[in-house]
Amino acid sequence: MKIFVCLANVPDTTTKIKFADQKFDETGVQWVINPWDELALTRAMELKEDAGTPVNEVTVVTIGTISSEPTIRKALAIGADNAVRIDAEPKDSYSVAWLLSEYLKNYEGDHLVLTGIESSDYNGFAVGGMLSEFLGVPSVSGVSALDIEGDHAKVSREIDGGLEQVAIKTPFVAIVQKGIAKEPRIPAMRGIMMARKKPLEVVSPLSFDNVTDMLDFELPKAKPQCKMINPENAKELIGLLQNEAKVL
Amino acid sequence: MAVIVFTESWDGKFKKSSFELVSYAKAMADSVGSKTIAISIASVDQDELKKLGLYGADKILTVSNEAFKTLDNQVYTKLIAEIAEKEDVRILVLPHNNTGKALAPRLSVRLKAGLVSAAVKLPSSYDPFKVYKKVFSGKGFAHQVVNTEKKILTLSNNSFELIESNTIPEIEEYSPEVSATEISTTVVDIQKQTGKLILTDAEIVVSGGRGMKSSDNWGPLEELAELLGAATACSRPVSDEGWRPHSEHTGQTGKIIAPNLYIAAGISGAIQHLAGVSSSKCIVAINTDKDAPIFEAADYGIVGDAAKVLPELIEAVKEMKA
Ligand SMILES: Cc1cc2nc3c(=O)[nH]c(=O)nc-3n(C[C@H](O)[C@H](O)[C@H](O)COP(=O)(O)OP(=O)(O)OC[C@H]3O[C@@H](n4cnc5c(N)ncnc54)[C@H](O)[C@@H]3O)c2cc1C
Numbered sequence: 001m002k003i004f005v006c007l008a009n010v011p012d013t014t015t016k017i018k019f020a021d022q023k024f025d026e027t028g029v030q031w032v033i034n035p036w037d038e039l040a041l042t043r044a045m046e047l048k049e050d051a052g053t054p055v056n057e058v059t060v061v062t063i064g065t066i067s068s069e070p071t072i073r074k075a076l077a078i079g080a081d082n083a084v085r086i087d088a089e090p091k092d093s094y095s096v097a098w099l100l101s102e103y104l105k106n107y108e109g110d111h112l113v114l115t116g117i118e119s120s121d122y123n124g125f126a127v128g129g130m131l132s133e134f135l136g137v138p139s140v141s142g143v144s145a146l147d148i149e150g151d152h153a154k155v156s157r158e159i160d161g162g163l164e165q166v167a168i169k170t171p172f173v174a175i176v177q178k179g180i181a182k183e184p185r186i187p188a189m190r191g192i193m194m195a196r197k198k199p200l201e202v203v204s205p206l207s208f209d210n211v212t213d214m215l216d217f218e219l220p221k222a223k224p225q226c227k228m229i230n231p232e233n234a235k236e237l238i239g240l241l242q243n244e245a246k247v248l
Numbered sequence: 249m250a251v252i253v254f255t256e257s258w259d260g261k262f263k264k265s266s267f268e269l270v271s272y273a274k275a276m277a278d279s280v281g282s283k284t285i286a287i288s289i290a291s292v293d294q295d296e297l298k299k300l301g302l303y304g305a306d307k308i309l310t311v312s313n314e315a316f317k318t319l320d321n322q323v324y325t326k327l328i329a330e331i332a333e334k335e336d337v338r339i340l341v342l343p344h345n346n347t348g349k350a351l352a353p354r355l356s357v358r359l360k361a362g363l364v365s366a367a368v369k370l371p372s373s374y375d376p377f378k379v380y381k382k383v384f385s386g387k388g389f390a391h392q393v394v395n396t397e398k399k400i401l402t403l404s405n406n407s408f409e410l411i412e413s414n415t416i417p418e419i420e421e422y423s424p425e426v427s428a429t430e431i432s433t434t435v436v437d438i439q440k441q442t443g444k445l446i447l448t449d450a451e452i453v454v455s456g457g458r459g460m461k462s463s464d465n466w467g468p469l470e471e472l473a474e475l476l477g478a479a480t481a482c483s484r485p486v487s488d489e490g491w492r493p494h495s496e497h498t499g500q501t502g503k504i505i506a507p508n509l510y511i512a513a514g515i516s517g518a519i520q521h522l523a524g525v526s527s528s529k530c531i532v533a534i535n536t537d538k539d540a541p542i543f544e545a546a547d548y549g550i551v552g553d554a555a556k557v558l559p560e561l562i563e564a565v566k567e568m569k570a
Contacts, residue, residue, distance in 0.1 A: 013500060013520050017387040024384075035501050093363065094356065117349065118365075120500060122383050125344075125365040125402070129353025132321070138432040139321045141350035144494065154436075158495070159319070159346055160258075160448070162440035166433045175350075178501050179494045211362035214383070216391040220526070226533070226543045231552030235564035237532065240548060242568060245530045247452070247509040248476070 001054040001148070001170065002111045003044040006061050006100055006127065007075055008034035008090075008119040009068035019217040024121070031071050035184070036116025038078075040174075042181035043146055044114060045079040053148045054110070057081050061103060063088055063096050069200070076195035077187030083200045091210035093122075097130030099205055105135055110151065112170050117142065117177040122214065128175035138172040144179030250285045250335040251277040254328060254342045254351070255300065257292045264410075265343050265403075265449065267303050271411040272403055273341045274304025275370055283307060285335055286417075287328065289316045294419070301417035303410060308419045315426035318435040319347060325354040327424050332359055337398055344402035345448060352402050361398035368407040368506075368527070385500045385523035404527070405448055406506050447496065450479035452509045453528075455498060457483040457521075459514020459535060459554055463491035468558035469513060475565045481505070483515050499524035513554040517542025534558070 011017075011029045018025040033041070047055045060075045061084045062068055072083045086103060090096045104113060113135075115128035132139035144163070145156035148170075155166045155174060187195070229237050242248040253273035255266035270286055277284040286305040288297060290312065297308055309331060315323055328351065332340055340355065342348035344366045356363040364379040371379045377394045379401065447453065454473040456466060466480075473480045480496060487497040498505055500523035510528035514535065515521060522545050525531065533546035534557045543549045550557050 011384070013385075013523075015384075015387075017384045019388065024388075093353070097353075097357070120385050123366060123381070123385060124363075125349050126353040126356065126363055129321070129350060130357050130363075133325070133354040133357035139350070139354065140433060141321065142346045157346075159438075160256075161444070161446045162438060163495075164318070164435050164439075165437040167436050168433050172432070178497060183488075211356075211360075211394065211396045212364070213393045213395070214390045215393060217383070218389050220386065220389065223545065224547070226546045226549045228543075229548060229550050231550050231557060234550055234552065234557045234560035235567075237548055237550065238561060238564035238568055241509065241530070241532070245509075245547065247530045248568070 002057040004113045005041045006115040007037045009071040010034045010121045034119045038184040039181045040114040040176045042185045073195050076198045077191040078185045086203045088205040092212045093124040093126035095208045095210045097127045101134035113173045132173035141175040143174045143176045249282040251339045252285045252337050265405050268408045270303040272408045301415045304413040305417045308417050309422040320431045320433045329358045340400045342402050344404045348402045361400045362394035362396045363400045364392045365402050366404050367401045386526045445479040447479045452476045452478035453481050453507045454478045454511045455481035456513050457515030458485050516540050
């Protein structure tokens with residue numbers, strides 16, 4: 001069984017965000033694998049290494065220009081067997097999901113698709129669900145544990161106020177969140193060396209349309225100064241919360 | 249033409265977020281001159297259903313079919329899409345929670361309707377259809393423009409005021425046809441947190457970080473939460489260490505919350521943590537380090553040891569209540 005892990009290339013989470021010319025200003029930005037996708041990849045590697053599962057190949061798929069290749073190489077260094085880059089600038093969740101589906105729909109073998117629940121740049125929370133609908137396959141969202149037995153997966157998903165264990169047949173799209181793997185894997189030296197030789201297929205995109213656009217970017221407004229309360233009079237805080245902030 | 253809103257109930261009662269959703273849908277329906285139609289799945293009695301009218305639902309479609317007892321994304325998508333088509337949907341609104349996140353993207357493709365996730369305000373214009381939203385996990389904001397004729401929005405919890413409009417709703421049963429073969433997900437087990445407030449629904453949240461030192465020190469934090477009717481939360485290292493469950497982890501890679509009051513004890517205020525809590529209406533920080541970045545995000549701050557400050561706050565809340 002093959003696991004496809006869909007990767008987004010995003011600014012490092014510590015990036016100081018700036019906007020210029022109505023766009024995100026990329027100068028000086030460090031790019032990383034979207035944190036949830038990194039956890040998905042980690043879990044995919046664990047499943048491949050576990051002899052008890054049928055998983056024998058992990059492929060990462062990214063929609064991105066050549067500038068996303070360092071991030072793809074990092075995924076290969078973590079352990080993915082091969083990678084696919086669909087050569088297009090991501091426009092919105094809808095078009096990204098459609099481009100992914102156009103590539104994935106041709107795969108006929110036994111497989112499973114993993115995506116992260118959101119990407120840390122435009123916070124769309126959408127690609128995984130849209131992809132499953134384009135492919136016409138089931139999806140499970142909010143996945144925090146994933147195991148595979150034969151052609152069945154056992155999945156835990158978060159519901160409001162609890163957890164549900166769900167059984168589902170492959171193929172499907174698992175939209176993963178925190179908990180799916182303990183810590184993201186860090187590439188080892190050997191992995192980095194090997195990654196250079198692993199296959200990275202570049203696919204030309206079909207023509208596509210986005211259905212939404214982002215504009216009028218702005219930074220958050222500065223917060224008023226924090227009001228400090230003397231620790232000796234910590235109790236004062238409760239009065240302020242009640243009478244000044246009116247939140248109690 | 250209709251604005252359609254997906255509501256959720258819990259033990260026969262609607263969630264407050266569902267009333268927020270209906271108020272929000274009604275405000276949009278008034279702007280575009282259409283009706284507000286609510287979908288209610290699972291058994292809710294007539295009196296409770298009428299409450300949706302209180303917030304502006306003109307019509308309520310109730311669905312009570314065993315097939316919808318658990319969430320199968322495809323079966324739910326088909327149901328909502330059918331209703332959307334039958335009622336000539338213009339805007340579809342879902343909650344930005346586990347259910348909404350699972351369904352809205354599928355519906356976006358099914359209905360060919362552009363999606364805006366995690367809206368916190370009404371659209372700033374309807375033509376073009378523009379919605380203000382967070383980007384870069386709250387480090388920026390932007391307008392998302394939807395170019396398709398139909399639109400889908402998910403609304404963040406606790407971001408829209410309840411507005412009463414006293415509509416008497418028309419209640420209609422909707423009976424979709426579902427065959428067993430359409431259901432692909434089988435729920436084999438459920439662990440529900442009973443008696444505990446759901447973190448993303450809570451109006452007050454008390455949260456602890458690594459500065460709490462050990463899982464043994466959570467007593468006062470839990471007591472304060474209990475007294476305030478608050479949910480408890482934590483920073484990522486705390487859940488990674490296993491001091492607290494993963495479900496409490498807030499921040500960029502955990503839960504994103506927007507309570508009225510967020511109390512952070514022993515949390516440094518790393519950018520990834522703030523990404524999950526910065527929409528809180530009021531933030532209180534308790535930290536021994538006066539230069540901790542959490543104080544830049546906070547409205548009220550106490551430089552002090554959480555182990556000493558929390559018991560004082562507990563006393564003060566008890567006095568307030570007395
Ligand atoms: C990709 C990525 C994603 C991440 N996502 C998240 C996320 O979603 N959520 C999250 O929280 N973190 C996240 N992090 C981690 C984040 O960067 C910080 O490491 C983390 O938030 C720090 O947790 P903390 O504030 O509890 O601990 P620390 O940073 O160790 O801070 C502890 C604080 O407690 C104070 N303190 C110590 N003793 C006391 C005392 N007795 N009383 C009061 N205060 C005291 C200290 O002054 C200090 O400020 C992420 C990191 C990465 C790289």
